[in-house]
Amino acid sequence: MILTPFEWTIAKRYMMPGRGEAFIALVAGISLVAVMLGVAALIIVMSVMNGFRAELLDKIVGLNGHAIVQAYGGRLDNWEEVLQDVRKTPGVVSASPLIEQPLLASFNGRVEAILVRGNTQADIAQLGKKMVAGNMSELKSGAGKVAIGARLAENIGARVGDTITVINPAGRSTPFGTVPRQVGYEVAALFEIGVFDYDQAFVVMPIADAQTLLLTGDSIGMIEVTTEDADRVGEILEPVKQKLAGRAVVSDWKTINASLFEALAVERVAMFVVLSIIVLVAVFNILSSLIMLVRAKTRDIAIMRTMGATRRSLLKIFVTTGFVVGALGTVAGLALGFTFLFFRQSIVHAIQFVTGIELWDPSIRFLSELPSRTDPAEVVTISLMALVLSFLATLYPALKAASTDPVQVLRYE
Structure with missing residues (x-):
């Protein structure tokens, strides 16, 4: 829709009402701010929701792989053969043996429930990227050293170099009954994955040490699989x-974390629908301001019609006037949304400092920091939705202005 110089001049005049039209200008300003806030809210919430899902998936998959092959009964005896079969499967990037067992750990009288993980040296080296203290390379078979999560270290008061005691209730049988197996391990490194539940429970050791601790011989608990x-x-x-039907079960990340990711998907859709109402309310403000503007300019419209202005010209003038408000609000909303996302962590800390309320509790939110991942397709969709709704809101007032009969308006002038 290309405007002539005449149409653009009149449209600019109506975008900046005079002194006697301050109320119309106020309503138009409120419309612009409402569109800005609606678009910004959608950008912020959708980016945070995407970031939460992506970060959670990356951290969970980075630690547990895309799927787990676990034998019935918890022990995979012929695991070398199964491992080779899995690695040869088209689409599988890597597969490695894994032992995972819930046990207890104690230090200086403090006892915590832990999850012992026996990993290969390659997997331990990968975990080194998440290390916050110590040296992950010291974790070697027979060295008697482990790496523990940063939150677990805080809970039991352990530091690098301390010796923690891992307690296996399924110990050896004696004439006096079963004696829990207690083995001391030196803490060689602390790691922080970023998922609170993992950081407060995991104790990582070489797979051979885990087999010795759990008295499982050469068997393992499961095979961790990563796909393309x-x-x-x-x-x-x-x-x-x-x-492997009847011998082992294959559980992928979707199955293991089904309830969590389904809840995120439902919440994401619900938030989009609810926040879209803000944009809709802003559009109604644009409609209201344009209706008032048309009523205030009825005499001007009639004069322009008698001077040769076409209905099409009037339609374009008022559509442009309202659409520009929506477009400016959309651009401002994008700028506000991206600015908020860039400084999101600082803003969260500032709000917590002012209110004294912890807004982001890692024990509840799973992740240590507020995540964000902006999807360009969603940004385009939100922007187009705001622009289309703004355009539709201008049609009725513009058609009303274009259908003005100059004879009826000027009859008594």
Whole structure:
């Protein structure tokens, strides 16, 4: 829709009402601010929701892989053969043996429930990227050293170099009954994955040490699998499921964390719908301000019609006047949203400092920091939605102005 110089001049005049039209200008300003806040809210919330899902998926998958192959009964005896079959499956990037067992740990009289993980040296080296203290390379078979989560270290008061006691209730049988197995391990490193539940429970050691601690011999608990596409993990591992039917179960990240990710998906849709109402309210403000502007300019419209202005010209003038308000609000909303996301962590800390309320509790939110991941397609969708709604809101007032009969308006002038 290209405007002539005449149409653009009149449209600019109506975008900046005079002194006698201050109320109309106020309503138009409120409309612009409302569109800005609505677009900003949508950008912020959708980016945070996307970031939460992506960060949670990255951290969970980074530690547990895309899927787990676990034998019935918890012990995979012929795991070397199964491991080779899994690695040969098309679409599988890597597969490694894993031992995971809930036990207890004590230090200086403090006892905490832990999750012992026996990993290969390659997996331990990967975990080194999350290390916050110590040296992960010291974790070698037979060295008697472990790495523990940063939150677990805080809970029991342990530091690098301290010796913690890992307690295995399923100990050795004696004439006096079963004696829990207690083994001391030196803390060689502290790591922080970023998922609170993991950081407060995991104790990582070489897989051979875990087998010795748990008295499992050469068997392992499960096989960790990473595929080339996390969303297609079920399809990729279908041949493995069929081959291991009755011997082991294959659980992918979608199944293991189904309730969490389904809740996130439902909340994401609900938030989008609710926050879209803000934009809709802003659009009604644009409609109201344009209706008042048309009523205030009825005499001007009639004069322009008698001077040769077409209905099409009047339609374009008022559509432009209202649409520019929506467009400016959309651009301002994008700027506000991206600014908020860039400084999001500082803003959260500032609000916590002022209110004294902890807004982001890692024990509840799973992640240590407020995440954000902006999807360009969603940004475009939100912007187009705001612009289209703003355009539709201008049609009725513009049509009303274009249908003004100059004879009826000027009859008594």
